[in-house]
Amino acid sequence: RKEVEQDPGPFNVPEGATVAFNCTYSNSASQSFFWYRQDCRKEPKLLMSVYSSGNEDGRFTAQLNRASQYISLLIRDSKLSDSATYLCVVNRPGAGSYQLTFGKGTKLSVIP
Amino acid sequence: SAVISQKPSRDICQRGTSLTIQCQVDSQVTMMFWYRQQPGQSLTLIATANQGSEATYESGFVIDKFPISRPNLTFSTLTVSNMSPEDSSIYLCSVTREPRGYTFGSGTRLTVV
Numbered sequence: 001r002k003e004v005e006q007d008p009g010p011f012n013v014p015e016g017a018t019v020a021f022n023c024t025y026s027n028s029a030s031q032s033f034f035w036y037r038q039d040c041r042k043e044p045k046l047l048m049s050v051y052s053s054g055n056e057d058g059r060f061t062a063q064l065n066r067a068s069q070y071i072s073l074l075i076r077d078s079k080l081s082d083s084a085t086y087l088c089v090v091n092r093p094g095a096g097s098y099q100l101t102f103g104k105g106t107k108l109s110v111i112p
Numbered sequence: 113s114a115v116i117s118q119k120p121s122r123d124i125c126q127r128g129t130s131l132t133i134q135c136q137v138d139s140q141v142t143m144m145f146w147y148r149q150q151p152g153q154s155l156t157l158i159a160t161a162n163q164g165s166e167a168t169y170e171s172g173f174v175i176d177k178f179p180i181s182r183p184n185l186t187f188s189t190l191t192v193s194n195m196s197p198e199d200s201s202i203y204l205c206s207v208t209r210e211p212r213g214y215t216f217g218s219g220t221r222l223t224v225v
Contacts (some may be wrong), residue, residue: 041221042218042219043216043219044155044214044216046213087154099160100214102155104154105154
């Protein structure tokens with residue numbers, strides 16, 4: 001099983017739609033979880049951290065299910081500017097927890 | 113979050129040559145990380161660069177191929193040595209000043225011909 005696995009997509013959705021991305025991770029000892037956004041030909045940028053209780057930032061909601069080793073990202077009321085690749089990121093246990101493992105990303109295209 | 117200046121932003125190099133990529137951070141950081149992102153792939157950690165000690169390389173990456181310098185707490189270089197077309201990739205430096213998330217440089221897009 002890959003360390004971090006995501007559906008590569010692409011997800012093509014109309015403006016205003018709600019879209020959900022899923023991610024699974026293999027190491028049950030992982031403690032930190034993130035969603036990053038990467039625009040075409042740009043570096044990844046932190047979108048949000050994912051907390052055990054779930055967390056929301058505007059139109060974005062992240063959920064963590066430790067028992068299932070599953071992370072999700074929900075985007076409501078999609079905007080054209082949300083078009084990007086969304087990377088699921090999990091810390092690598094040990095090594096001071098500073099090292100991260102990245103999924104391959106899920107590509108989202110929001111269509112007018 | 114930290115501001116990272118990475119250069120060059122892109123380069124086209126002949127096989128067999130070497131390229132040195134520089135990263136400058138706007139504040140002192142303990143650890144800097146170097147990643148590679150091959151086309152259509154996720155980011156893969158190459159090595160962790162600590163100031164005052166040798167870099168720690170991940171499985172599949174060796175110092176002879178990817179020598180790293182970390183002369184102070186705001187600067188690091190990664191050299192891609194004896195390049196082949198398989199080294200064509202995006203190389204990214206990153207830092208974290210807290211145990212949550214990274215900030216990345218803008219990346220170096222390398223093409224080896």
